[in-house]
């Protein structure tokens with residue numbers, strides 16, 4: 001790929017691409033088409049997901065209205081209760097939560113949600129955005145745990161500026177009204193296949209969807225571009241020893257649902273998958289390329305040695321990444337999960353500012369070139385140097401991340 005091709009793809013796809021939308025479908029078809037243009041077999045695979053359309057979401061505090069988005073799959077109806085700000089979801093703060101609407105910082109994971117339920121709270125307010133930004137965008141959130149049978153609470157999400165106002169009001173009387181239409185809809189993965197001379201495969205993955213307010217250029221068109229670059233290079237020497245599947249995942253932003261659908265629909269193929277190479281956010285103007293190894297010490301040592309050999313600095317750590325790689329590692333397939341972490345305040349995701357202004361096309365090509373060269377090396381090796389093994393420390397991290405085991 002050259003700079004012009006990268007710019008064309010960012011221009012064509014750098015728009016909001018939410019799970020189960022026509023834009024997500026368009027993106028999957030477009031990426032499959034890009035693979036076909038290289039002479040690589042590709043198709044779109046659909047999978048069905050629960051969807052919700054919020055038809056009413058109202059939040060007032062002491063009668064004063066606040067803009068909000070309703071939690072999809074939250075409770076419908078209305079509730080009146082005083083506010084409690086819970087800066088840390090623990091038993092001490094939650095001791096006063098009974099019969100109240102709690103406002104929490106940040107991301108709610110299942111263990112925290114369970115604690116809030118147990119404390120007897122009647123509603124949940126979360127927030128995102130930044131007090132320093134001029135926009136008043138509000139992301140749409142989903143009460144994922146309701147899909148797992150947990151009790152539903154009233155839930156709304158607000159902008160950070162309004163969250164601050166609510167907390168400064170002390171303990172205002174909160175009123176929430178919620179209504180939504182629930183149903184099912186299709187989401188989309190694009191899957192490209194480049195067979196090798198053996199029936200052993202490397203699975204590349206990058207998610208193609210974005211959050212509801214985000215054009216999703218850094219997160220994660222850049223990862224999709226890295227996969228296209230890698231396929232283009234692999235094709236030149238095909239058939240390589242290992243076959244390669246490139247999975248462009250839908251619905252990652254709703255909980256890795258595209259990758260989960262893929263491993264479920266292709267369960268009988270899992271023993272043939274030697275390795276996953278996942279790319280989620282590269283090419284930020286500032287910042288170092290990172291690789292989180294979901295594998296053994298020897299896997300990390302191999303990658304460090306490879307970086308040394310080719311003279312390219314990558315921050316190699318042994319840890320789980322919050323991305324599709326965890327789905328493969330969970331099934332026993334080791335993963336090399338690439339992403340470039342930007343320095344503080346140098347980039348943003350899941351908001352309107354992920355619009356391409358903070359990625360740098362030469363950097364996208366540079367990071368892609370490294371990932372591609374590494375993958376080509378692995379795909380042509382006589383034996384995959386990455387041990388097909390998930391060590392205990394990574395297994396424990398995976399269990400915690402995937403809510404298999406509580407902390």
Ligand SMILES: [Zn+2]
Nearest residue numbers: 207219220280
């Ligand atoms: Zn992402």
